Amino acid sequence: MEVISKHRQQAEFTLDPKKAGTDDIVNMLRDNGVAILPNFLNKAELELMDKEFEKVVKAKGRGIKSFPLEKGEGVGLTRNKLRVKDYPSTSEFFNRPFMHEIASKYVHPTANLNSKIYVVRDIIGTTTYANDLHFDVQKCLKFFLYINDVTANNGAFEYAAGTHKWVEDMRRSDKAKEITFENRELSRQLPYEEEHVMSLEAPAGTLFLFDTDMFHRTGTTSMGERKIMRGHTYFDEVKDSDPIFRKTIR
Numbered sequence: 001m002e003v004i005s006k007h008r009q010q011a012e013f014t015l016d017p018k019k020a021g022t023d024d025i026v027n028m029l030r031d032n033g034v035a036i037l038p039n040f041l042n043k044a045e046l047e048l049m050d051k052e053f054e055k056v057v058k059a060k061g062r063g064i065k066s067f068p069l070e071k072g073e074g075v076g077l078t079r080n081k082l083r084v085k086d087y088p089s090t091s092e093f094f095n096r097p098f099m100h101e102i103a104s105k106y107v108h109p110t111a112n113l114n115s116k117i118y119v120v121r122d123i124i125g126t127t128t129y130a131n132d133l134h135f136d137v138q139k140c141l142k143f144f145l146y147i148n149d150v151t152a153n154n155g156a157f158e159y160a161a162g163t164h165k166w167v168e169d170m171r172r173s174d175k176a177k178e179i180t181f182e183n184r185e186l187s188r189q190l191p192y193e194e195e196h197v198m199s200l201e202a203p204a205g206t207l208f209l210f211d212t213d214m215f216h217r218t219g220t221t222s223m224g225e226r227k228i229m230r231g232h233t234y235f236d237e238v239k240d241s242d243p244i245f246r247k248t249i250r
């Protein structure tokens, strides 16, 4: 099979959050499937977020679903049901105007920004279905925030830049109807070489965005823990005849 990625440097996908505009970020996403904004949160913001992480990861209530992890812990939040007064930092962060602008440009003008937010602590021994290189059956744009420093030892995100184009072509082809959760294995049969997979090692407060059509996986945690929050903006929540917005769950 054709190998569609070449060896690249992470710096190519990195932007200065103080200088980059939403068009720069959107162009980076379109070209590479990923855009990295190091030190996106300052120290004070990060401290608040870290405190709130510890509260929200154990939260129960309206619009909050904890999910079963044998090791580690995690919750899924429905953003529009989240009580702002209970979780002010999380609510504010995933509702920032620049995120609306990006979702509107990259996904669709009617996109439901960060309709779901996931808050997850991985510890040693946490394993998920996402440990194998894959694309998500349900295409989405993710805003992904590292709450602590992340290295290859504690589950750095891994990705093959540019590969989202291969999946987008499939979504617009006759093969599109085969992209379903029932046929999930398809999303793991990918043309890539291990040496093209990069590890996103970065300090706490780094925000990155990625299109889940890009091949990616979660590294495993062999030391310490990994604390992350991420917002999902789903393409298939958009009503549009372009096959990229096709429903993948029945």
Ligand SMILES: [Fe+2]
Residues within 6 Å of the ligand: 130, 134, 135, 136, 212, 216
């Ligand atoms: Fe994924």
